Amino acid sequence: MAAVTVLRHVAFEDLGILEELFAARGWLVTYVEAPVADWATVDLLESDLLVILGGPISVYEESSYPFLTPEIAALKRRLDADKPTLGICLGAQLIARALGAAVYPGREKEIGWRPLLMTPAGNASLARYFSAGETFMFHWHGDTFDLPADAVLLASTDVCTNQAFTWGKGTLAFQCHPEVRAADLEKWYVGHAAVLISVHLHVRNLRADAARYGAALERQGKRCFNEWLDNLGLK
Numbered sequence: 001m002a003a004v005t006v007l008r009h010v011a012f013e014d015l016g017i018l019e020e021l022f023a024a025r026g027w028l029v030t031y032v033e034a035p036v037a038d039w040a041t042v043d044l045l046e047s048d049l050l051v052i053l054g055g056p057i058s059v060y061e062e063s064s065y066p067f068l069t070p071e072i073a074a075l076k077r078r079l080d081a082d083k084p085t086l087g088i089c090l091g092a093q094l095i096a097r098a099l100g101a102a103v104y105p106g107r108e109k110e111i112g113w114r115p116l117l118m119t120p121a122g123n124a125s126l127a128r129y130f131s132a133g134e135t136f137m138f139h140w141h142g143d144t145f146d147l148p149a150d151a152v153l154l155a156s157t158d159v160c161t162n163q164a165f166t167w168g169k170g171t172l173a174f175q176c177h178p179e180v181r182a183a184d185l186e187k188w189y190v191g192h193a194a195v196l197i198s199v200h201l202h203v204r205n206l207r208a209d210a211a212r213y214g215a216a217l218e219r220q221g222k223r224c225f226n227e228w229l230d231n232l233g234l235k
Contacts, residue, residue, distance in 0.1 A: 182214025
């Protein structure tokens with residue numbers, strides 16, 4: 001039975017569709033609550049697969065959120081070992097930082113539904129399931145990052161160049177949110193209410209778009225992640 005460790009930063013940004021995919025495979029999932037974890041005892045090398053989820057803070061805010069320093073150090077040790085790792089939103093930014101790339105504020109907050117623009121490498125990869133002809137993608141971030149050395153860019157948007165990349169033998173990172181289930185976004189609207197006010201976005205518009213695009217994203221997300229998990233060869 002494969003063991004999955006999940007780094008979670010806020011409760012409502014969870015595994016989404018990945019939860020059912022792991023359950024269907026009979027894999028054991030263990031959450032580590034990153035902000036309150038005892039990082040002196042957390043060993044990210046132990047699990048077969050590591051998933052790093054999102055959150056509303058910035059990677060470079062170590063002075064305000066000191067747990068980020070040991071979290072990034074532990075992640076770097078796993079990446080140095082090139083063990084299977086998936087990063088989503090903040091998780092992707094943490095991977096980029098651990099690989100030595102800069103993380104910084106984007107030119108605007110990207111919140112809502114818009115299609116991904118595939119690179120040639122993306123069209124030839126499992127990211128093809130998220131092409132504009134198949135689905136719109138869900139986005140919720142204010143930061144971005146430089147592409148790490150030796151990473152392969154898979155997708156962009158007109159707002160954010162580095163939306164998805166692979167690195168090494170088994171690392172996959174998404175700045176966007178291919179894991180979300182439309183129904184679960186109701187928790188996001190509450191948890192991120194202050195952000196929505198600050199960027200003058202109304203919940204009813206996001207809810208209408210989730211109803212329009214959510215089912216396709218869930219379907220394509222399951223196809224993408226099932227292919228990726230199959231390719232990892234974990235039992």
